[in-house]
Amino acid sequence: MTTVRIKDLSKHVGEKVTVDGWLYNKRTAGKLQFPIVRDGSGYLQCVVFRKEVAEETWNAVDQVTQESTVRVTGSVREEPRAPGGVELGVESFDVVSPTVDYPITPKEHGTAFLMDIRHLWLRSAKQHAVLKVRSEIEQACRDYFYNNDFVLIDSPILTPAACEGTSTLFETDYFGERAFLSQSGQLYLEPAAAAFGKVYCFGPTFRAEKSKTRRHLMEFWMIEPEVAFLEFEGLQNLAEDFVEYIVSRALDRCKEELKTLERDTAKLENIRKPFPRITYRDAIELLKTKGVDAKFGDDFGADEETLIANSFDRPVMISRYPTDIKAFYMQPDPEDPSVVLGLDMIAPEGYGEIIGGSQRIHDHDLLLQRLKEHDLPIEAFQWYLDVRKYGSFPHAGFGMGIERCVAWVTGVPHLRETIPYPRMLNRIYP
Ligand code: 4AD
Ligand code: MG
Numbered sequence: 001m002t003t004v005r006i007k008d009l010s011k012h013v014g015e016k017v018t019v020d021g022w023l024y025n026k027r028t029a030g031k032l033q034f035p036i037v038r039d040g041s042g043y044l045q046c047v048v049f050r051k052e053v054a055e056e057t058w059n060a061v062d063q064v065t066q067e068s069t070v071r072v073t074g075s076v077r078e079e080p081r082a083p084g085g086v087e088l089g090v091e092s093f094d095v096v097s098p099t100v101d102y103p104i105t106p107k108e109h110g111t112a113f114l115m116d117i118r119h120l121w122l123r124s125a126k127q128h129a130v131l132k133v134r135s136e137i138e139q140a141c142r143d144y145f146y147n148n149d150f151v152l153i154d155s156p157i158l159t160p161a162a163c164e165g166t167s168t169l170f171e172t173d174y175f176g177e178r179a180f181l182s183q184s185g186q187l188y189l190e191p192a193a194a195a196f197g198k199v200y201c202f203g204p205t206f207r208a209e210k211s212k213t214r215r216h217l218m219e220f221w222m223i224e225p226e227v228a229f230l231e232f233e234g235l236q237n238l239a240e241d242f243v244e245y246i247v248s249r250a251l252d253r254c255k256e257e258l259k260t261l262e263r264d265t266a267k268l269e270n271i272r273k274p275f276p277r278i279t280y281r282d283a284i285e286l287l288k289t290k291g292v293d294a295k296f297g298d299d300f301g302a303d304e305e306t307l308i309a310n311s312f313d314r315p316v317m318i319s320r321y322p323t324d325i326k327a328f329y330m331q332p333d334p335e336d337p338s339v340v341l342g343l344d345m346i347a348p349e350g351y352g353e354i355i356g357g358s359q360r361i362h363d364h365d366l367l368l369q370r371l372k373e374h375d376l377p378i379e380a381f382q383w384y385l386d387v388r389k390y391g392s393f394p395h396a397g398f399g400m401g402i403e404r405c406v407a408w409v410t411g412v413p414h415l416r417e418t419i420p421y422p423r424m425l426n427r428i429y430p
Helices: 006-012 055-063 111-116 125-147 186-196 232-253 255-260 265-269 280-289 302-309 364-373 378-386 402-410
Strands: 016-029 032-038 043-049 069-078 086-097 171-174 177-181 198-206 219-228 277-279 316-319 336-340 342-347 352-359 395-401
Touching: 006 016, 006 043, 006 069, 006 086, 016 043, 016 086, 032 055, 032 069, 043 055, 043 069, 055 086, 125 198, 125 219, 125 232, 125 255, 125 402, 186 198, 186 219, 186 378, 186 395, 219 232, 219 402, 232 255, 232 265, 232 316, 232 342, 232 352, 232 395, 232 402, 277 280, 280 302, 280 316, 302 316, 302 342, 302 352, 342 402, 352 402, 364 378, 395 402
Parallel strands: 043 086, 277 316
Antiparallel strands: 016 032, 016 069, 032 043, 069 086, 171 177, 198 219, 219 395, 316 342, 342 352, 352 395
């Protein structure tokens, strides 16, 4: 007997097959029972007709409980009203491993409860859909850079130096030396850009964010390109081209999932280049027209970002932030050194900053001066300064947080549902 995954059943209409999975739900109508089986690839409506099956098969279906492991054999029939367009006329139904008291029932549960059983919650339809979209987006990121001739450079997780400020570092002991969990692979990509020209990294990054918000995780995944000889204009082109590609991939290959999530896809269809580009100073003026008392030097919080984003129907790139509120490595704007050639891309619909990037300082002495101004330990950055010593070159790159992007594409308001096992303030279980 062929064992078939549910998503492939439509290729087996008229055949007798076996499906391995778990009982998702069940409905009874007199002499008929309709167990719904899921196997991770889809949902299958099974039809059990009392007159056509053995007594023990009928009873097994009658008694099977939610999330029991089952093996079902029967014939595949076309049924346009069923999920996947097919149903299974059951001949045998075996309960391989019964489940007792599955904690997630069709009633509403609180999020704290569901987070405690995140390992089981992954099986629920909505969580399953979000993580399928995540998987597609991650693959799209890799494909985009691979297809555009970037070389993958895996950056280290244990590092001796801070990339994004010292206030959010996770510190650990490295055989008597201080080490930190990586906040970003960027510093390691810059030297690699001198070796390969166009590089990217994709891995987990860590920030001890001591505030509890729906947009922050302690552990999140970042995809970061870095390109030699790319300057600020080109960086903005790369960022919008990349995001347009990611969104179109999700629309193209995650139709079912986006439907399950009831995502308004018309808003995503609209995500086409060019994206609006404004400066930080423009953003301040825009906020003023909305009644916000904003002034040069302020950093934007979630509320300000949402106000700005609501003025546009696609992601907006804000550039030229004040030097004082941005990272030490950002290149000053030659036309106005009080601001840097850095950009944040803010997603529409209130999902906040999805991308942060910049052109990098490539002058050795200016970078050294910045390290000192930021009170960073020069010894730990000697290797990074080398990039400016041995054949310096203009270069630029950005980082996109995968969870922020997935939240936006799926329409899920909180980042905790966009990663399989979220690490949040006061949560490291399961
Ligand atoms: O803007 P950030 O801090 O930029 C960097 O780390 C640069 N070194 C990247 C680079 O230029 N190569 O972070 C980049 C992105 C943010 O735009 C956001 O999407 C995400 O990472 N991010 C977070 N996502 C979830 N939880 C957090 N605590 C995050 N902090 C940043
Ligand atoms: Mg940022």
